[in-house]
Amino acid sequence: MSTDVRLHVSWLSRVVLLFGCLSHAFYIPGYSIRSYQENENLPLLVNKAYSDKSQLQYAYFDLPFVCPPTGHKHDGLSLASGHSVPLNLGEVLRGDRIKASDLEINMGQDIDCQYLCDRVVGRKEMQWAQQLIEEDYVVEWILDNLPGATSFVTVDRSRKYYAAGFKMGYKDFDIATGKERYYYYNHYTLVVRWRPAGGRAGDHGNKVVVGFEVYPKSISAGHRNETGCPLDVTADLDPLALYIPNNSSNLEEQFPDSSYIPEEVIDLDDGATMIIPYTYSVYFREEKEVEWANRWDLYFSDQAESSFTHWLAIVNSVIISGILGAVCIVIWGRTMQGDVKGRGDGVLEEARLRIGKRSDKKKSTTGLLEKISETGPDFDDLSSDEESLEEVSGWKLLHGDVFRPPPYGGLLAPLVGSGIQLVFMIAGLLGLSCAGVLNPSWRGGFWSVGVGLFVFAGGFSGYFSARVYKTFGGQNWRKNTMMTALLFPGLLFALIFVLNLFTWAQASSTALPFSTLLALACLWLLIQLPLVHLGSYYGFHRSPVWEHPTRTNAVPRQIPAQLWYTKHQIALVLGAGLVSFAVLFIELIFVFKSVYLDKSSYYYVFGFLSIISALLSITIAETVIITTYIQLCAENYHWWWQSFFVGGASGFWIFVYSMWYYTTRLHIDGFVSSLLFFSYSALACAVYSLATGTIGFLTAYMFVRRIYSGVKVD
Structure with a gap:
């Protein structure tokens, strides 16, 4: 085999290997299909709680009133419950904290009821749960990369659609006391919708998941069998109220018309507790109308x-x-x-001379030209020659x-360079999104690719900033380079760091971990800054000035x-x-x-x-x-x-x-x-x-x- 052929095959193999790696780096509907055999375990992952009424998110296992992970490892899975799933940069930036759960789900196996745990909570934990219910927080669980959805139907019942996540509870009046209570969802009915897999996997009986629905229910702690499950999950049972009786009997008499006792009156550390029992059910249902490649369409409720x-x-x-x-x-x-x-553009000086000859002969031609240059022509004397007037x-x-170079041109050039960098990033994100590469199934892909494009575009930023700076007559190109590389990214990083101080204080998953901040700083200082310097050097020394x-x-x-x-x-x-x-x-x-x-x-x-x-x-x-x-x-x-x-x-x-x-x-x-x-x-x-x-x-x-x-x- 000749050297050229061997070189061609070598590069071809590298390209194939590169695309093979990229195919595992993101998830494109219709291509990255995962099929399951009968009785094969489907890992259920828990993510976070979030709300439309708050910008703060909380990792699911950080909530003190949910079942803590046991560390149990399911058959065929590498992660034990409570262990974090590797996340990309975009997932961390959007506040995701995905971990394995203890819920046991096997393909095709229905579970009428499975006991999970009994969680003992005090007044502080109970009030936090009440606050999250008040602010309409929803929980996100993930199965086969699909977020657990709340199912809805249109008014005419012609179409079903999904909303990602499910609520933590609701608020209603207690019939017995007439007071408003918070009721917590502690039983979860999981409906996994599947269809036969295509191709060879389908010939072997494999199935693919095309829907994941969660139906939460509030069930009181009483009337349960020896396994911890309610006697009848489908029955209309009493809900679980988030309520701990007060130790002082006169508190309710002191506030008879109030739906709650003021927090400053109740002793939150009095040791009073309540038990929240957790159970779940699993049902598999075949879905023939939804193709695997279109399973995300149900989340786009208002598309039509x-x-x-x-x-x-x-x-x-x-x-x-x-x-x-x-x-x-x-x-x-x-x-x-x-x-x-x-006429006009090429004969400006000629027009001035013509106007000078028709003006007052007592004035010299030179004085007239200076007057025209400084104050414009005398309209009273030259009104007969409109074309000449228009020309000058x-x-x-x-x-x-x-x-003439603008004032503060040394600031305008770096701003233009950063703007080119952002234009490149935005155009890349829109193009990849239109092509279907960036989609909801690639969780965090939009942010990850956006950061990558922004860092990579540092070369364009330095190049255009240097050329504009050189056009303005600037000489200190190194100063311009540092301004371009540090001004906007530095302000951006400083703002994120300051906001992180507030979110850290709230123990929210919206806060970026210190390791992520360090990674962003490394991307900025170790990759983008050299790219800006390289582009600036080429734009200032290797490219001619704009004439x-x-x-x-x-x-x-x-x-x-x-x-x-x-x-x-x-x-x-x-x-x-x-x-x-x-x-x-x-x-x-x-x-x-x-x-x-x-x-x-x-x-x-x-x-x-x-x-x-x-x-x-x-x-x-x-x-x-x-x-x-x-x-x-x-x-x-x-x-x-x-x-x-x-x-x-x-x-x-x-x-x-x-x-x-x-x-x-x-x-x-x-x-x-x-x-x-x-x-x-x-x-x-x-x-x-x-x-x-x-x-x-x-x-x-x-x-x-x-x-x-x-x-x-x-």
């Missing part, structure tokens, strides 16, 4: 109903973008008409100052008095941002609903979101072109920062919308939960503004270069 709204969002975006596009076409025609008609007025007079079509004057031009719509820059920026926000508004409703209001559902319409994102980018580019042209026509050449702010201004309106959403739609209680909401909302808006601001800056730069490319001044 919301399609019309998504298309409405696209139509709304197209209309706004089309109107702005028409304005941009008019602007482009006016700026380019000199090239088409053969407005934006064309800025040819010697329009590319401008006109030379910059030594003395800055005085900016004339501005009109009201260019004088108040903040109003102009916020108004332009409101236009971009209108493109995103409708789709933003679904994003907020999935992230904050209904955490048990999944945002799935990444195809629609990608279309909206593309239209949003076009709208931002059009808005920046319009505002930049208005500013240049007002003879104001400070367009660098304005283009960046106009591009990112819609992030301000998104944050305003999040505050409105918090006030009117959410029911978040507690200082820490509110702090997490506003901090993460501000962080998301900052990320968005950096990305869109960079799009606006680059659009304005290309627009300005293009319109001044025909202006030639000797």
Whole structure:
């Protein structure tokens, strides 16, 4: 065999091995199928408790009122109960704490009732359970990578859909006392829906899981047999109330009309306890209507109903973008008409001379040219020559100052570099999500890939930051490199660390472990920083500076008095941002609903979101072109920062919308939960503004270069 052939086979084997490793790294519906033989053990994993009313999550086994793990190892499994399942970075970031449980589930084996444990709890543990029930916390169990679901049917009973997780209990009035009590779910009926596996596995009788439903029930501690199970699980039994009688009999007499005794009156350490017995049932049911590849569709409850709204969002975006596009076409025609008609851009100096000859002969030609350059032509004397006036007025007079480096350019360049990094990350996430690689079945995949793309894009960040910095005339490229590598990632890491201090104090799984923080710091300092340095070196030393079509004057031009719509820059920026926000508004409703209001559902319409994102980018580019042209026509050449702010201004309106959403739609209680909401909302808006601001800056730069490319001044 020749050397070339051997080399080709060697590389081919490596590629095959690489794809083989990647196929085990993530889970794609329809491909990573796990089938089970009859009586084979199905490991049930417990994860966490979470709520739509709180930003704090808790690991299941950290709850002091649930059955503690026994450390028992099921047949055929490598993990004993209570041992953690290896998690990827994304799972840790989203607060997952997955561990093996003691529940015994074997394929095809129904269990009418199985005793689990008796948990003795005191008043503190009982009150914590009451608080979680009050805040509508739900529990997530996992079987064959499917979260245990609460099953619902539509009003017309034509379709079933799922909500991930199941509630911990409920609140109701006690008929005997007339007081409000908290009732805890302590019996779980697990329904595993299966169908025959396809291919050779199905020929051998293997089965695949296509559904996992949990039906919790509250059953009092009495009327149980010798095994610890209720005498009849299916009967209408008395529920288990989270209630411990008070030691002092006069407390209830002191508060006769209250549904609870104030906490400051009750002694939480009086030693009083209650017993919570835990049992479960397992039933296997064949499901012929659901294919394995479509088993996640039931979790997308509003897929059919919301399609019309998504298309409405696209139509709304197209209309706004089309109107702005028409304005941009008019602007482009006016700026380019000199090239088409053969006048204006290339003969600016000639026009000035013509105007000078027609002016007052007592003034010298040189003095007239200086007057035209500084204050513009005398409209009273030159009103007869409108074409010449148009050629030397407005934006064309800025040819010697329009590319003057902006103030604080050393800060703008790193921001543009970080924005390019975020644009690359967002585009990669949307593309992979549309391709189906990132989906709910790959738990934590979205966050893991997002961090990976962000770190990898450090090279692009350094490259573009260096080129912008070099264009501004900067010389200290090492300083710019460190600013790019440390500014935004450093602020991001500092915010996460500070918020972690609050979540650590709450013993919440939302807090990142110290090892995870250390891993993130290593990714930042040991991988991203060298990539930024490499990209910056190449962009500054190996790439030529961006050449401008006109030379910059030594003395800055005085900016004339501005009109009201260019004088108040903040109003102009916020108004332009409101236009971009209108493109995103409708789709933003679904994003907020999935992230904050209904955490048990999944945002799935990444195809629609990608279309909206593309239209949003076009709208931002059009808005920046319009505002930049208005500013240049007002003879104001400070367009660098304005283009960046106009591009990112819609992030301000998104944050305003999040505050409105918090006030009117959410029911978040507690200082820490509110702090997490506003901090993460501000962080998301900052990320968005950096990305869109960079799009606006680059659009304005290309627009300005293009319109001044025909202006030639000797």
